[in-house]
Amino acid sequence: MKTPNPARRSERSRQAILGAAFDLVAESGYARLTIEAIAARAGVGKQTIYRWWPSKGAVFVDAFLSRTSDEEGNLxxxxxxxxxxxxxxxxxxxxxxxxDPGLDTMSRALIVESLNDPAINTEITARIMEPHLEATRERLRGAQRAGQVAExxxxxxAVELLYGPVYHRWILRTAPLTHEYADTVVEFVLGALRVTQAPR
Amino acid sequence: MKTPNPARRSERSRQAILGAAFDLVAESGYARLTIEAIAARAGVGKQTIYRWWPSKGAVFVDAFLSRTSDEEGNLxxxxxxxxxxxxxxxxxxxxxxxxDPGLDTMSRALIVESLNDPAINTEITARIMEPHLEATRERLRGAQRAGQVAExxxxxxAVELLYGPVYHRWILRTAPLTHEYADTVVEFVLGALRVTQAPR
Structure with missing residues (x-):
């Protein structure tokens, strides 16, 4: 197993780059992230990073996904x-x-990047948000089939009614995010979903 | 009325600075806004701006408020x-x-600034968001007194349930924001508010 293997070395560099990007944002915030700093921390040349990613935003989205996908592979x-x-x-x-302070920093960085760059916005929405929203819709479809949600x-x-309030409170920091708060939102959503929509 | 009046001249400079900041963000986005550019556009010295505001973020929040307060003086x-x-x-x-493309650009700039700088976040929440949320709570209190909303x-x-979904969709650009969408959210919220909260 000591034979040099370019594919494995390549994968090792890729993981080092993603790990470096993730750690640097957690330590110093997204605004200070640079390709230079990622290269130095990962022990690779800048050109290696540019071969695979067009921008620091693209590296960061992949870094975020690689770190969170272990837990969330099954959405x-x-x-x-x-x-x-x-x-x-x-x-x-x-x-x-x-x-969680680390995840909070990461997530705020994703939003800033997404607001600044429509291309990153599209990628984040397609690769991170949409799969979560679809998984939630799927759970609600099941509840609909079981007669627990209005046909x-x-x-x-409905999924935005569930996640929107938490998102609003998180971004604007208008009030603390607690489990009791989460439960209150769920009660409202259950009430909303049971009601037949009025005709327009 | 031709007598020089320092207070009036001062107010004129202030208005010129706020107008310049607002227009520059609308034209080129918040990331490119600088105190230098505001000073040049407003025809004042940089030191005049720094006498009244500590940062470009602070100027921008005031600019946003001064532009929108005509319409929204009564919340x-x-x-x-x-x-x-x-x-x-x-x-x-x-x-x-x-x-509205102009207001969209402004509002996204406010969010970015707010995410990057907790002091600006506090100011935006206290001066822009909280008054709106309180006005909405007040309307719902009236509905509660009238027996239209669960006691x-x-x-x-509830106010986050109303604004959160729209906010979520707007920031993430997951789907178009239409009047039909607004009406659907309202129906859900009306359904949610009529329901008595389950005990925890």
Whole structure:
């Protein structure tokens, strides 16, 4: 196994670069992240990074995904049959993530990058947000089939009703994000989803 | 009225600076805004700006407020007695603002500045967001007194349920912001507010 293997060496460099990008943002914030700093920390040349990524934003999105995908490789929501319990679990976990200083810094960096650069926005939405939203819609479709959610409820909007309030409070820091808060949002959403939409 | 008046001259400079900051962000985005550019556009010295504001972020928050306060000096929500109609009007107006390219650019700049600088975040939340949220809570308190909203509904969370989804969709650009969308959110919120909260 000591034979040099270019593919493995390549993968090792890639992982070192992603790890360096993630750690640098956690330590000093996204605004100070540079390709130079990533290269120095990863022990590779800048040209190695530019061969694989067009910008620091692109490196960072991959770094974020590689770090979080271990836990979230399976995006499916829990489905115990108890919609209230399942949604509470999900929303409490999101609150915990936002209260983790490292993940908070990462996530704010993603939003800033996304607001500054529409291309990064598209990538983040397609690769990070949409899969989560779709997994949530899928859980709600199951609840709809089980008769727990109104048949005509617009699930594309329902998922935003679930995540939007937490997101709003997190970005604006208007009030603390607690488990009790997550539970309150879930109660509201359950109430909303049970109601038949009025005709327009 | 031709007598020199230092207070009036001072106010004229202040208005020129705020107007310049607003226009520069609308034209070139917040990232490119500098105190130098504001001074040049407003026809004042940099030291005049630094006498009144500590940073470009502080100038920009004031510029944003001065431009929007004409229309929004009175933050009270409409109260026709028809909660559905009033909330639709409010949420459709917000959707229209986000769809206005100038206001969209401004608002994204505010969010970026707010994410990068906790001091600006505190100022934006206290001076822009909180008054709006409180005005909305006040409208919902009226509806609560009128028996249209559950007595035990947590109105601090209810306002986030109303604005959070729109905010989420606007920042992440996951889907278009339309009046139909605003109306759907309102229906969900009305459904949520009518429901008595389950005990924890």
């Amino acid at each position: 499916a929501l829990p489905d115990t049959g108890d919609l209230r319990a399942d949604l509470r679990l999900v929303l409490r976990a999101i609150v915990d993530e936002y209260n 005509d409820a617009d699930l594309g909007v | 009270a929500l409409p109260d026709t007695g028809d909660l559905r109609a009033d909330l639709r009007l409010v949420l459709r107006a917000i959707v229209d603002e986000y769809n 035990d509904a947590d109105l601090g969370v």
